[in-house]
Amino acid sequence: AQSVTQLGSHVSVSEGALVLLRCNYSSSVPPYLFWYVQYPNQGLQLLLKYTSAATLVKGINGFEAEFKKSETSFHLTKPSAHMSDAAEYFCAVRGPGEYGGSQGNLIFGKGTKLSVKP
Amino acid sequence: NAGVTQTPKFQVLKTGQSMTLQCAQDMNHNSMYWYRQDPGMGLRLIYYSASEGTTDKGEVPNGYNVSRLNKREFSLRLESAAPSQTSVYFCASSEVTRRGRTSGSTDTQYFGPGTRLTVL
Numbered sequence: 001a002q003s004v005t006q007l008g009s010h011v012s013v014s015e016g017a018l019v020l021l022r023c024n025y026s027s028s029v030p031p032y033l034f035w036y037v038q039y040p041n042q043g044l045q046l047l048l049k050y051t052s053a054a055t056l057v058k059g060i061n062g063f064e065a066e067f068k069k070s071e072t073s074f075h076l077t078k079p080s081a082h083m084s085d086a087a088e089y090f091c092a093v094r095g096p097g098e099y100g101g102s103q104g105n106l107i108f109g110k111g112t113k114l115s116v117k118p
Numbered sequence: 119n120a121g122v123t124q125t126p127k128f129q130v131l132k133t134g135q136s137m138t139l140q141c142a143q144d145m146n147h148n149s150m151y152w153y154r155q156d157p158g159m160g161l162r163l164i165y166y167s168a169s170e171g172t173t174d175k176g177e178v179p180n181g182y183n184v185s186r187l188n189k190r191e192f193s194l195r196l197e198s199a200a201p202s203q204t205s206v207y208f209c210a211s212s213e214v215t216r217r218g219r220t221s222g223s224t225d226t227q228y229f230g231p232g233t234r235l236t237v238l
Binding site for chain 1: 158208210225226227228230
């Protein structure tokens with residue numbers, strides 16, 4: 001079974017500082033991994049995803065994440081935070097499985113709220 | 119192209135009342151999902167539908183029923199609402215091909231804007 005752990009329910013950074021949001025996963029099969037962002041009172045939007053093509057994945061808005069199998073991690077980073085990055089971020093895992101099987105569904109972490117101080 | 123739409127945006131119910139949350143997608147996706155989001159809990163899957171005519175339980179199905187009306191629409195029904203069902207409900211859709219494998223970017227789940235439900 002797949003699971004995701006996001007370390008830190010709240011992270012606060014200063015504008016211009018490095019953003020690092022941590023995600024560790026558990027999967028019995030090679031995982032597909034996702035980062036979603038949720039702005040206040042909105043739905044979830046895909047930031048980036050890992051599907052085994054490349055370990056360093058670049059996403060929208062300057063975010064990237066590196067898949068590290070040895071550490072079972074998929075941490076999200078951005079070199080320089082912007083005020084508009086303030087949102088909640090969710091890591092999710094999906095294991096490849098049979099068509100229609102529950103293994104095809106996303107398992108979400110509990111989320112990390114990112115605050116950006118001026 | 120509206121993506122995934124949900125109605126209503128907000129709803130207040132009294133305990134014991136029933137209601138149906140509507141979801142529609144215009145991306146011709148096979149798979150659709152209903153999640154609930156609660157503070158500190160992330161998103162939890164209620165039900166999903168891998169294709170038209172099929173539905174399956176997710177992590178937290180108790181107190182809910184679903185209907186995959188056609189390929190576009192997937193509704194969630196609360197037969198007798200309880201305060202524990204106060205939450206934000208999200209519908210999502212994705213294209214998942216046979217054997218769970220996907221091509222290109224089609225395995226991404228696309229989310230609707232959500233329905234905020236309060237049960238008093």
